[in-house]
Amino acid sequence: xxxxxxxxxxxxxxxxxxxxxxxxxxxxxxxxxxxxxxxxxxxxxxxxxxxxxxxxxxxxxxxxxxxxxxxxxxxxxxxxxxxxxxxxxxxxxxxxxxxxxxxxxxxxxxxxxxxxxxxxxxxxxxxxxxxxxxxxxxxxxxxxxxxxxxxxxxxx
Amino acid sequence: xxxxxxxxxxxxxxxxxxxxxxxxxxxxxxxxxxxxxxxxxxxxxxxxxxxxxxxxxxxxxxxxxxxxxxxxxxxxxxxxxxxxxxxxxxxxxxxxxxxxxxxxxxxxxxxxxxxxxxxxxxxxxxxxxxxxxxxxxxxxxxxxxxxxxxxxxxxxxxxxxxxxxxxxxxxxxxxxxxxxxxxxxxxxxxxxxxxxxxxxxxxxxxxxxxxxxxxxxxxxxxxxxxxxxxxxxxxxxxxxxxxxxxxxxxxxxxxxxxxxxxxxxxxxxxxxxxxxxxxxxxxxxxxxxxxxxxxxxxxxxxxxxxxxxxxxxxxxxxxxxxxxxxxxxxxxxxxxxxxxxxxxxxxxxxxxxxxxxxxxxxxxxxxxxxxxxxxxxxxxxxxxxxxxxxxxxxxxxxxxxxxxxxxxxxxxxxxxxxxxxxxxxxxxxxxxxxxxxxxxxxxxxxxxxxxxxxxxxxxxxxxxxxxxxxxxxxxxxxxxxxxxxxxxxxxxxxxxxxxxxxxxxxxxxxxxxxxxxxxxxxxxxxxxxx
Numbered sequence: 001x002x003x004x005x006x007x008x009x010x011x012x013x014x015x016x017x018x019x020x021x022x023x024x025x026x027x028x029x030x031x032x033x034x035x036x037x038x039x040x041x042x043x044x045x046x047x048x049x050x051x052x053x054x055x056x057x058x059x060x061x062x063x064x065x066x067x068x069x070x071x072x073x074x075x076x077x078x079x080x081x082x083x084x085x086x087x088x089x090x091x092x093x094x095x096x097x098x099x100x101x102x103x104x105x106x107x108x109x110x111x112x113x114x115x116x117x118x119x120x121x122x123x124x125x126x127x128x129x130x131x132x133x134x135x136x137x138x139x140x141x142x143x144x145x146x147x148x149x150x151x152x153x154x155x156x
Numbered sequence: 157x158x159x160x161x162x163x164x165x166x167x168x169x170x171x172x173x174x175x176x177x178x179x180x181x182x183x184x185x186x187x188x189x190x191x192x193x194x195x196x197x198x199x200x201x202x203x204x205x206x207x208x209x210x211x212x213x214x215x216x217x218x219x220x221x222x223x224x225x226x227x228x229x230x231x232x233x234x235x236x237x238x239x240x241x242x243x244x245x246x247x248x249x250x251x252x253x254x255x256x257x258x259x260x261x262x263x264x265x266x267x268x269x270x271x272x273x274x275x276x277x278x279x280x281x282x283x284x285x286x287x288x289x290x291x292x293x294x295x296x297x298x299x300x301x302x303x304x305x306x307x308x309x310x311x312x313x314x315x316x317x318x319x320x321x322x323x324x325x326x327x328x329x330x331x332x333x334x335x336x337x338x339x340x341x342x343x344x345x346x347x348x349x350x351x352x353x354x355x356x357x358x359x360x361x362x363x364x365x366x367x368x369x370x371x372x373x374x375x376x377x378x379x380x381x382x383x384x385x386x387x388x389x390x391x392x393x394x395x396x397x398x399x400x401x402x403x404x405x406x407x408x409x410x411x412x413x414x415x416x417x418x419x420x421x422x423x424x425x426x427x428x429x430x431x432x433x434x435x436x437x438x439x440x441x442x443x444x445x446x447x448x449x450x451x452x453x454x455x456x457x458x459x460x461x462x463x464x465x466x467x468x469x470x471x472x473x474x475x476x477x478x479x480x481x482x483x484x485x486x487x488x489x490x491x492x493x494x495x496x497x498x499x500x501x502x503x504x505x506x507x508x509x510x511x512x513x514x515x516x517x518x519x520x521x522x523x524x525x526x527x528x529x530x531x532x533x534x535x536x537x538x539x540x541x542x543x544x545x546x547x548x549x550x551x552x553x554x555x556x557x558x559x560x561x562x563x564x565x566x567x568x569x570x571x572x573x574x575x576x577x578x579x580x581x582x583x584x585x586x587x588x589x590x591x592x593x594x595x596x597x598x599x600x601x602x603x604x605x606x607x608x609x610x611x612x613x614x615x616x617x618x619x620x621x622x623x624x625x626x627x628x629x630x631x632x633x634x635x636x637x638x639x640x641x642x643x644x645x646x647x648x649x650x651x652x653x654x655x656x657x658x659x660x661x662x663x664x665x666x667x668x669x670x671x672x673x674x675x676x677x678x679x680x681x682x683x684x685x686x
Contacts, residue, residue, distance in 0.1 A: 022323070022327070027319065030323055034323075034326050034330075037330050038330060041330055041333050041334050041337065044334055044337045044338075045333075045336075045337040045340070047337075047341075048337050048338065048340050048341030071340075071346070072337075072340065075289055075336070075337075075340075075346075078289070078293065079333055082293075082296050082300075082329075085300060086296075086300060086303075086326065089300065089303055089304075089322075090322065093303075093307065093315065093318065093319065093322065096307075096310050096315055097315050097316075097319065100310075100311075100312045100315060101312055101315075101316075106319055106320065106323070107316045107319070
């Protein structure tokens with residue numbers, strides 16, 4: 001199996017940048033990181049397909065040795081579609097997180113908060129996370145807060 | 157008979173589409189979902205019987221393997237499909253009962269039923285995939301459906317927990333896809349039977365790299381230590397029925413994939429000591445986490461992690477009897493863990509909280525719920541004659557036959573973890589059920605002194621009655637759990653035959669390629685045209 005050096009370098013850069021971004025706390029960067037890592041993986045599949053060749057159509061002239069391996073391309077197409085769907089979901093999730101908590105970052109989980117010291121929630125956290133857990137589907141409080149913010153901006 | 161194989165995926169998928177179209181009518185959605193899953197339960201039962209005689213292979217699109225995609229149903233796959241279908245159906249009935257009672261408050265959107273069916277389709281796809289890439293697609297189907305169910309309703313708490321869950325799952329999916337790419341580069345195929353045949357020719361160093369990559373990807377999904385950190389935080393925030401399905405099924409899909417990896421793709425013993433170490437750490441760390449929890453759902457999530465360790469232990473032994481014991485244990489654990497989460501859902505309704513620092517007097521207030529919690533609790537804790545005891549006993553026996561020092565350590569750790577599991581569950585029993593409700597305020601005890609400030613122990617919501625349908629669904633699963641004891645003999649024999657077949661990869665390869673591999677003499681260079 002032989003591989004193109006340029007593709008390998010591009011893949012390595014994409015992986016490195018993607019992993020770097022995914023380690024960030026900002027959800028938007030995590031999304032970008034995921035997109036880069038996903039594309040790096042697609043490139044990896046392309047690389048393992050071996051040297052490029054003719055279209056894999058049995059026309060009596062092209063021999064199988066000259067053809068490109070079509071299977072990895074089918075795999076890449078599937079992977080692209082899956083990445084697309086998941087990115088759309090992630091975008092919706094980020095938007096929702098922003099609407100609810102006015103935050104674009106990964107929040108501490110309950111165990112982290114408890115670990116930090118028995119008294120649990122700090123005042124700052126409480127202010128942000130006051131939206132009640134399970135009852136409303138579209139967070140009335142968040143809407144109200146957004147309206148309040150808009151008002152503030154108008155008055156200033 | 158092979159015609160039934162794709163139906164286990166097709167029926168839930170088509171039903172999901174139909175339910176989505178009929179989104180305005182909850183009644184129609186309910187009927188469609190119930191009928192679809194009931195049909196899969198029947199098909200699953202037929203497959204269990206059929207696969208015992210002869211494994212079923214379906215060549216999708218009529219293309220012979222390895223050119224087309226194959227769906228393979230051997231004993232393990234059939235058993236997993238049947239048990240998952242039963243649990244999915246019972247939990248569906250539970251959530252329908254909840255919907256009737258609450259006017260669909262907990263599941264406010266019309267996408268619940270379609271998503272739930274798609275989750276089922278993904279789980280079944282993963283179980284019958286005869287092709288590594290198809291397994292990946294199955295994983296993705298169930299994961300995307302689980303993202304939606306996890307963040308259902310889009311409340312702050314669920315979005316927060318869902319974010320961690322989704323990002324971690326994405327990492328594991330990318331790793332899995334990268335491993336598939338590397339394996340394809342190494343052996344030039346994604347057909348599991350063919351990979352199994354060719355992997356032996358690959359240098360051992362490369363094999364270990366590929367092996368570790370697959371194990372990390374599956375380990376995240378199966379929630380083994382140290383890749384389990386995401387689970388106890390994300391599962392408890394989802395609605396009770398969703399948590400029950402996730403806990404029962406999703407991690408087991410990961411364990412199933414690990415079994416396939418260890419028996420078919422990399423049957424060699426190179427990483428078995430590593431897996432034993434992982435099993436040990438998973439068991440111990442998981443149960444210690446459970447001991448420190450005040451919230452029943454969080455505690456159950458930690459015991460879930462802990463008991464994944466038992467399954468990994470059976471796989472790590474690399475013997476037919478170890479694999480057989482694992483298969484029995486998976487079946488037991490799918491049913492019992494789902495039952496316990498449903499029971500926790502009932503406790504939450506009846507007591508208004510899932511924190512053992514707030515609950516009390518439930519034995520007098522809700523004796524039926526008490527029974528429905530007590531039986532699976534003893535079962536999970538491994539009290540004879542329940543299936544938890546039988547499963548653990550079989551695993552310890554397999555480890556004793558193995559006889560290595562590490563295996564002996566694992567037996568000891570397994571017994572200890574079993575006792576600690578029993579301790580956490582009986583603490584719930586003592587505090588939430590036996591303690592009189594009047595004593596809850598100002599109750600002081602060494603049992604809960606240290607965990608009072610744990611997450612989930614603050615709020616008390618309104619208490620509600622428990623509808624009959626929810627009780628019936630939980631009761632049905634308790635009965636299934638008891639049936640695992642009653643029919644332990646035939647089930648163990650079945651698992652034994654499955655284990656034997658799994659430990660001989662040639663059986664699987666012959667099933668997929670009954671006439672040898674057709675027309676593939678020219679491509680051993682790896683990465684060549686198939």
